[in-house]
Amino acid sequence: MSIKVTAVFDIGRTNKKFFLFDSDFQEVYREYSRFDEITDEDGYPTENLNALENWAKAVFDKMLNNPEFEIIALNFSCYGASLVHLDENGNVLAPLYNYMKPLKDEIYDSFYDTYGPESELSRVTGSPKLGMLNTGMHLYWMKHTKPAVYDKIKYSLHLPQYLSYLFTGVPVSEFTSIGCHTLLWDFEKKDYHAWVYQEGINEKLPPIASSRKTIPVTYNGKSIQMGAGIHDSSSALLPYIRSISKPFVLVSTGTWSISINPFNKGMLSAEDIENDSLFNMRIDGSPVRVSRLFLGNEYKLQVKALSKYFKVPEDSHKKVKFNQDTFFEVNKDFVPMFKWSSIASETMPEKTKITYTKFEHAYHQLMLELVLLQEKSIRSAIGNEKIERLYVDGGFSDNEVYIQMLSHYLRNMKLSTTDSSLGSALGAAIVISDVTLEPKFLRKNYSLKKHRPLTLK
The missing domain is CATH 3.30.420.40 (ATPase, nucleotide binding domain)
Structure with missing residues (x-):
């Protein structure tokens, strides 16, 4: 008789992991993989998103057909500060830019001259000046240095939500990704910061979904509750x-x-x-x-x-x-x-x-x-x-x-x-x-x- 399990993809910068947990949250299966980095258009090292996608789908399909287990739920835990940009057809528009990729001083100067002072922005968003580690700054950089790509963006998804989207087809935003030193969220107003609305960046962010909620998805003929990622x-x-x-x-x-x-x-x-x-x-x-x-x-x-x-x-x-x-x-x-x-x-x-x-x-x-x-x-x-x-x-x-x-x-x-x-x-x-x-x-x-x-x- 098969064991009912919850599947989790746990994606780190180095190790990509897949786990199955039983009803008592005991690990009953694990699988690890690593991928060589590729480079973006500027030659900077970055995640091989295509390899990650192919591995995730292959592993899940394999375990879905394993008679030892019955997968009843699936969720995703991933490193933060990383965005995947999708066009209106759901196609990926740009590399998964490395959050350590340096930005030129003129980007910071332009941003803080318009929306500063830096100390106040950092205080209300809980986000020190961290370059691409601030995904809000990432989006600002995209808009002002790559407008042809930015204009094609239908949705920008943080990595946990993108992996969820791969399996559900439903684009969402989620609090733990939005609130992780992104420069996006005003913790006093409990809403996106005013600069996000002024730039129109909010239009690129899909509706916020609770990480507690799941979506019932029929995947390869089987009904599975799928999470939004965290x-x-x-x-x-x-x-x-x-x-x-x-x-x-x-x-x-x-x-x-x-x-x-x-x-x-x-x-x-x-x-x-x-x-x-x-x-x-x-x-x-x-x-x-x-x-x-x-x-x-x-x-x-x-x-x-x-x-x-x-x-x-x-x-x-x-x-x-x-x-x-x-x-x-x-x-x-x-x-x-x-x-x-x-x-x-x-x-x-x-x-x-x-x-x-x-x-x-x-x-x-x-x-x-x-x-x-x-x-x-x-x-x-x-x-x-x-x-x-x-x-x-x-x-x-x-x-x-x-x-x-x-x-x-x-x-x-x-x-x-x-x-x-x-x-x-x-x-x-x-x-x-x-x-x-x-x-x-x-x-x-x-x-x-x-x-x-x-x-x-």
Whole structure:
């Protein structure tokens, strides 16, 4: 007898994943793929959208005919800040432009001269000036530099909604994509910002649909409930939101460490924006306060340099265990030692100067300096709210030195780590279900582990 399952495409920049989850949200099947990037008309690397489409349809068709499973629902979790432009016949008009593609200064000058000041626009839209990472700026760029293409656009869809469109044929917009530092949404007015209407860009954006709702679609003769898609960061947050009743901050660690506060009640200040805070959006359109830190990227660069300096293997950092005596030693007469390569900090020296003779001591110093930046980022996400619970997932959740130091500096908070490698995919499955998650969901599904702060000597 076949198992009834929910299918999810979880599309990252590098890995393209397909999952099947049973009624208890347990993974019963997964499939991964990767594609080589192609280039756009300017030679800049970009996603091979055609390869992604062909793979998605081939995988889904294959699993739809697998007698072990009965797919009853399908949803999509994807990286954000990326748009697919369609003409009136549903044909793709342009490459899936890379959100790191640089824009010329005259684009910014033209935009902010017309709609500025930058600080106020950033504040009300929760969107720092991030170039193509602001999909509103992407559309402004298209209109003013590629008018022949822009004029043919019937709809511009964020990537999760485009994948949904591939299977449903129904173009929609959706809150978590609209509200992800796009520069499009006015969080005070709870509507698109005035500049969007003045430019007529709203006409290129299809009607907003709830990420909770599904469309019944007959696909290859089978009736399947299909979702509108969801932004991956917002999706990863959902299992926590649905199973935890008290306010919390989630720190999702990796190349970027993203501190997420879904219990924010106020607007961002100009100072918040300067401190790299921004808004994401929950599925109901309410703001999620987010603070970013380029933690994993900086960590990778610094441990490589440390390994070279001490003439040890490059994976030596993985073997370092937290040592309380070493921690107190480097903390006793603490002076910042590392000059960051990809993080701006007022306290860093003009150049890195290692004063230790042992790799383990220098590593503890490095982690101490990074954790102090992390603490500041978390407090920025908390703002003025009273929040006592902190969850850490992602790559640093099993870094003992990071977790022990973080629990020390945030000893007023209850810190727990989770193993949520399926987080965004699970969220996409959960959002289109009507299941209420039990309080023990994280413990059962996410290997929840509580941590206690150091006992001070």
